[in-house]
Amino acid sequence: MPQATKSIYINGVWKASENGKQIDMLAPSNGKKIGAISRGDKADIDKAVFAARSAFEGVWGQMAAVDRGRLLSRLGVKILENIEQLASIEALDTGKPMTLARNDITATARYFEYYGGAADKIHGETIPFLNGYQVMILREPRGVAGHIIPWNYPAQMYGRTIACALAAGNTTVLKPAEEACMSIIRLTELAHEVGVPPGVINLVTGLGEEAGAALSAHNGIDFMSFTGSPEVGTLIQKAAAENHVPCVLELGGKSPQIVFDDANVDEAIRVIIAAIIQNTGQTCSAGSRVLVQRSIFEEFMDALAKRFRSIKVGSHESDLDCGPVISQVQCERVKGFLERARKNGIELIAEGSLDETAVASGFYVTPALLGPVDPASELAQDEVFGPVLAAIPFDDEDDAIAIANGTQFGLIAGVWTESGARQIRMAKRLRVGQVYLNAYGAGGGIELPFGGFKKSGHGREKGFEALKEYTVSKTVVIKH
Ligand code: NAI
Numbered sequence: 132m133p134q135a136t137k138s139i140y141i142n143g144v145w146k147a148s149e150n151g152k153q154i155d156m157l158a159p160s161n162g163k164k165i166g167a168i169s170r171g172d173k174a175d176i177d178k179a180v181f182a183a184r185s186a187f188e189g190v191w192g193q194m195a196a197v198d199r200g201r202l203l204s205r206l207g208v209k210i211l212e213n214i215e216q217l218a219s220i221e222a223l224d225t226g227k228p229m230t231l232a233r234n235d236i237t238a239t240a241r242y243f244e245y246y247g248g249a250a251d252k253i254h255g256e257t258i259p260f261l262n263g264y265q266v267m268i269l270r271e272p273r274g275v276a277g278h279i280i281p282w283n284y285p286a287q288m289y290g291r292t293i294a295c296a297l298a299a300g301n302t303t304v305l306k307p308a309e310e311a312c313m314s315i316i317r318l319t320e321l322a323h324e325v326g327v328p329p330g331v332i333n334l335v336t337g338l339g340e341e342a343g344a345a346l347s348a349h350n351g352i353d354f355m356s357f358t359g360s361p362e363v364g365t366l367i368q369k370a371a372a373e374n375h376v377p378c379v380l381e382l383g384g385k386s387p388q389i390v391f392d393d394a395n396v397d398e399a400i401r402v403i404i405a406a407i408i409q410n411t412g413q414t415c416s417a418g419s420r421v422l423v424q425r426s427i428f429e430e431f432m433d434a435l436a437k438r439f440r441s442i443k444v445g446s447h448e449s450d451l452d453c454g455p456v457i458s459q460v461q462c463e464r465v466k467g468f469l470e471r472a473r474k475n476g477i478e479l480i481a482e483g484s485l486d487e488t489a490v491a492s493g494f495y496v497t498p499a500l501l502g503p504v505d506p507a508s509e510l511a512q513d514e515v516f517g518p519v520l521a522a523i524p525f526d527d528e529d530d531a532i533a534i535a536n537g538t539q540f541g542l543i544a545g546v547w548t549e550s551g552a553r554q555i556r557m558a559k560r561l562r563v564g565q566v567y568l569n570a571y572g573a574g575g576g577i578e579l580p581f582g583g584f585k586k587s588g589h590g591r592e593k594g595f596e597a598l599k600e601y602t603v604s605k606t607v608v609i610k611h
């Protein structure tokens with residue numbers, strides 16, 4: 132575990148914040164202090180952006196694409212070699228069960244493998260133009276990319292945003308979340324070890340309103356990538372607007388699982404439960420609403436409830452279905468939703484259970500299935516970011532679409548039906564960035580373009596699509 136009091140990495144050198152301040156890091160499983168990070172602010176961000184600019188204009192900008200790709204691929208291999216250590220750090224720091232942490236580290240490595248392979252496959256095109264002319268469209272990196280990421284999947288977010296930005300030829304300044312960023316410190320050490328040159332990845336740990344705000348408002352960045360809450364997403368976009376910097380925002384959701392009466396119920400239930408309890412519900416694409424056709428609502432709820440009651444919660448080490456949530460604040464936030472639902476008379480259909488490792492000093496909530504929930508109510512509209520599933524009955528396709536699309540979000544959706552024609556109709560009408568038919572991928576699929584409609588954000592991450600965000604075209608006209 133890095134004792135990360137020098138957790139700021141600028142131009143290839145580890146240092147403490149200019150102001151000398153620190154932030155304590157707590158283990159969600161028991162609330163105890165596990166280390167501290169530097170509380171960087173504008174002074175550190177200024178230096179990091181300067182280093183990133185120098186590297187962009189120097190070593191990184193001059194490196195052949197194939198060599199950039201090789202470095203990223205090498206980092207992917209290095210991450211897999213260190214999987215147990217990285218997974219232990221991630222599990223301790225976020226509270227997630229070890230099995231999930233291992234999956235996360237594997238995915239992190241995959242991002243570096245995938246984008247490492249992509250680095251020399253990003254190319255422009257030519258365009259027919261007037262006689263006597265040739266036009267080339269170059270595809271160039273944007274320059275210095277700013278990254279602000281959340282605490283729910285720190286390592287994976289590092290892979291998702293940093294690997295893509297670097298493959299496209301950008302240099303980076305990253306401000307991770309103050310709640311959990313220990314794996315990111317270790318990943319950055321590994322990047323250093325494999326030879327990523329100084330200034331290419333710069334890491335400034337600190338608070339959102341200090342280091343984060345300074346980064347998003349910096350006039351030395353060319354691009355901004357943010358994952359987190361819609362409220363902070365608005366601040367990021369406003370700051371970016373001041374400098375006319377483009378941004379990608381990934382802001383969470385209230386993603387529906389829509390179950391028709393002809394669905395394979397057993398398979399649907401297995402996947403629906405996994406998609407709400409993964410990472411204790413703290414996943415932007417968690418399937419947090421289950422919409423069930425009225426004709427099978429009661430029967431489906433009975434079967435879902437039975438399986439829901441078997442969900443077990445414990446410490447990251449006990450490696451059960453769910454760990455704790457990230458913090459006391461998040462714990463109270465989730466419990467607040469449950470308390471208000473109870474006051475509003477929404478029935479608690481089923482609960483999971485806490486095991487003996489879920490100690491009182493940790494940040495534990497009991498997974499809950501509630502319903503029927505009015506589609507207009509808070510529980511059906513707002514992102515809980517906890518293991519809370521809201522069940523909503525619907526009558527027919529039109530009704531399902533109205534309810535599914537009837538929130539401020541639009542990230543992903545699952546549809547469960549054996550009818551092929553209905554699958555296509557639903558996929559086309561859902562206002563979301565990913566539709567799964569008889570499947571669901573909360574957080575999954577590094578190859579698959581991912582992003583939102585409406586308040587779930589804009590721009591696309593993952594896959595080749597994300598490389599378009601991190602590059603810009605330049606038109607070159609030649610008279611010959
Ligand atoms: P947040 O949006 O405050 O934090 C995300 C990142 O933004 C962190 O790195 C934080 O330091 C940074 N940040 C915070 N304030 C900032 C500012 N003024 N300027 C620049 N950066 C800033 O999210 P928070 O408070 O951790 O969680 C609140 C809710 O947001 C959650 O309950 C959940 O609903 C949602 N959320 C969604 C995530 C997703 O994956 N889409 C991830 C985390 C939170």
Ligand code: MG
Nearest residue numbers: 339359360363
């Ligand atoms: Mg916040």
